[in-house]
Amino acid sequence: MLTVEKLKEYGADTGEGLSRCMNNEAFYLRLVGMALADDKLEKLGEALEAGDLDRAFEAAHALKGMYGNLSLTPVYAPVYEMTELLRKRTQTDYSPLLAEAKRQMQALVSLANSD
Numbered sequence: 001m002l003t004v005e006k007l008k009e010y011g012a013d014t015g016e017g018l019s020r021c022m023n024n025e026a027f028y029l030r031l032v033g034m035a036l037a038d039d040k041l042e043k044l045g046e047a048l049e050a051g052d053l054d055r056a057f058e059a060a061h062a063l064k065g066m067y068g069n070l071s072l073t074p075v076y077a078p079v080y081e082m083t084e085l086l087r088k089r090t091q092t093d094y095s096p097l098l099a100e101a102k103r104q105m106q107a108l109v110s111l112a113n114s115d
Helices: 004-010 014-020 025-037 040-050 053-069 073-087 095-113
Strands: none
Touching (some): 004 025, 014 025, 025 095, 040 053, 053 073, 073 095
């Protein structure tokens, strides 16, 4: 079960995330749960694989907002970096950043599934 304490251990800035949710812990945790169920990270990977930088930017930008608003810093950081590169339509190998984002998201999912 996901808790604020577990999120803090993960590296999330829970104080900031909770403040954006009017310090309503249940609401914050519900939003984090929704973020865990979101498939935009997979869509980002698909767009990058297809070389569709416009679609990749849209997905990355949406993820940046979601992870940023929830202050999920470990997964936010690589997504933020991808978003800024994609904003400039930079042709580069995004796979290390995408792999880090997926690794951080998997860590968060594992945290949510642990007792």
